[in-house]
Amino acid sequence: MFARITAHSLRRAGSILLLASVLSACSAVQSIDTPAENGASAVAQASAAPSASASAAAIAASSTQASVAPSAAESPVANTTDEQAIIASIQETLDLYAKAYNDNDPSLLAQVVDPKNGPMKRYVQTRFENYQESIFGGQGGFEYTVTEVEPHESGFIIATIERSGLQAKWTFREVNGRWLMSEPNEKQLGERQKVESEHFTFYMYPWTKDVNEKLMQQMDVAREQVLEKLGKVPDLKANVYIKPTFGVGAVTSPNTLAFYDRNSRAGDRIVIAAPNSYVFPFYDASAGWEGDLQTTLTHEYTHLVNNRSFTPISRMSDWMVEGLAEYVSDPTSARSRGVPAAVASDQIIPIMDTSGQVNKQDLEHLTILEQDVGLAYGFAFTLVEFINDKHGGMDGFWKLVQSYDQKQNLPAAIQEAYGISYEQFDQEWRAWLEENYG
Numbered sequence: 001m002f003a004r005i006t007a008h009s010l011r012r013a014g015s016i017l018l019l020a021s022v023l024s025a026c027s028a029v030q031s032i033d034t035p036a037e038n039g040a041s042a043v044a045q046a047s048a049a050p051s052a053s054a055s056a057a058a059i060a061a062s063s064t065q066a067s068v069a070p071s072a073a074e075s076p077v078a079n080t081t082d083e084q085a086i087i088a089s090i091q092e093t094l095d096l097y098a099k100a101y102n103d104n105d106p107s108l109l110a111q112v113v114d115p116k117n118g119p120m121k122r123y124v125q126t127r128f129e130n131y132q133e134s135i136f137g138g139q140g141g142f143e144y145t146v147t148e149v150e151p152h153e154s155g156f157i158i159a160t161i162e163r164s165g166l167q168a169k170w171t172f173r174e175v176n177g178r179w180l181m182s183e184p185n186e187k188q189l190g191e192r193q194k195v196e197s198e199h200f201t202f203y204m205y206p207w208t209k210d211v212n213e214k215l216m217q218q219m220d221v222a223r224e225q226v227l228e229k230l231g232k233v234p235d236l237k238a239n240v241y242i243k244p245t246f247g248v249g250a251v252t253s254p255n256t257l258a259f260y261d262r263n264s265r266a267g268d269r270i271v272i273a274a275p276n277s278y279v280f281p282f283y284d285a286s287a288g289w290e291g292d293l294q295t296t297l298t299h300e301y302t303h304l305v306n307n308r309s310f311t312p313i314s315r316m317s318d319w320m321v322e323g324l325a326e327y328v329s330d331p332t333s334a335r336s337r338g339v340p341a342a343v344a345s346d347q348i349i350p351i352m353d354t355s356g357q358v359n360k361q362d363l364e365h366l367t368i369l370e371q372d373v374g375l376a377y378g379f380a381f382t383l384v385e386f387i388n389d390k391h392g393g394m395d396g397f398w399k400l401v402q403s404y405d406q407k408q409n410l411p412a413a414i415q416e417a418y419g420i421s422y423e424q425f426d427q428e429w430r431a432w433l434e435e436n437y438g
């Protein structure tokens with residue numbers, strides 16, 4: 001009953017399409033759909049602490065409740081019950097939405113969004129502004145096609161949308177005879193449930209019951225993958241929050257799959273964007289949303305394990321943190337993020353920028369880079385791979401991390417851990433890059 005878990009990479013599709021590629025802070029999130037925000041970062045701001053509502057709710061209960069199709073009585077205006085008519089109306093909305101982008105005409109946005117949904121209006125407006133301000137702004141070429149509609153609760157429709165061979169699922173609501181972009185409000189999501197599994201505590205809503213079970217299973221896969229690569233995971237259960245809509249829960253950027261939030265009020269947690277919410281990025285239709293999400297969940301869970309069971313992330317260099325998460329979650333990271341092309345054209349991002357400029361463009365400052373962030377993740381991956389290959393496997397990696405934790409200085413840590421200078425380490429890495437990715 002479960003979809004095949006594959007690691008098909010949207011990143012590859014993204015680079016082929018030359019679409020915006022944006023990484024969220026400390027997250028494997030990539031935006032490959034457009035309209036996309038440029039320079040966006042996942043904002044893992046403090047948000048409502050998970051409350052133990054409906055603790056008795058079991059996943060079995062939520063997954064066996066049959067989906068309730070909106071009846072004529074539920075829908076405020078139920079004239080367009082015919083599926084073809086709904087599809088036509090949603091397509092009209094999507095055409096207007098695309099036109100707003102293609103003509104750079106924000107006045108059209110008001111016609112495509114549910115006027116009663118404040119968060120949704122803000123989301124669409126902000127996203128539009130960020131896109132038009134980005135280097136991709138004004139290029140046009142937007143076209144969306146609705147291929148399928150599925151009734152959901154409270155009169156909502158979940159529509160399958162295609163763009164450039166990619167797919168997303170967006171929700172629509174009928175307002176005065178037209179189907180507009182909308183998401184359920186907090187009340188329509190149903191009561192939040194706390195669901196205990198063997199290794200996780202999940203917070204989720206009945207609204208996402210079609211995917212909750214699959215997401216729980218994917219977290220178990222993430223745990224198995226991290227355990228296999230790192231040898232241990234925390235005994236304490238980790239909190240996982242399934243964020244149902246843009247408007248509810250932690251503040252997130254568009255194109256968020258999932259992120260590790262180590263500063264939430266209730267302790268650290270992993271937040272997953274529901275695959276049928278607007279923030280979830282477009283995905284390769286043949287791989288389904290599960291493919292890249294699995295890679296991302298394993299990436300984010302690696303951060304959690306790193307932070308809880310090894311060394312606090314805040315005491316490690318950026319490339320160690322992200323390189324490790326890439327190394328554990330995605331063996332294709334270097335290639336899919338463009339490392340071979342950068343090596344071939346002699347554009348290796350340095351480990352340490354020694355040019356003296358204030359805004360360091362190096363792997364030590366990976367998460368605050370102004371450009372080539374995706375490529376930097378790829379190079380961080382190669383550093384961890386190189387250390388595993390040439391400096392004693394994972395033990396060698398942790399040896400360096402421990403020295404760095406003490407000294408907070410990379411050359412000193414390399415000297416202590418490996419008995420060589422930073423310059424020699426750098427030279428070895430570059431030679432190894434030529435050999436393996438050149």
Ligand SMILES: [Zn+2]
Pocket residue numbers: 025026027028299300303321322325
């Ligand atoms: Zn990360």
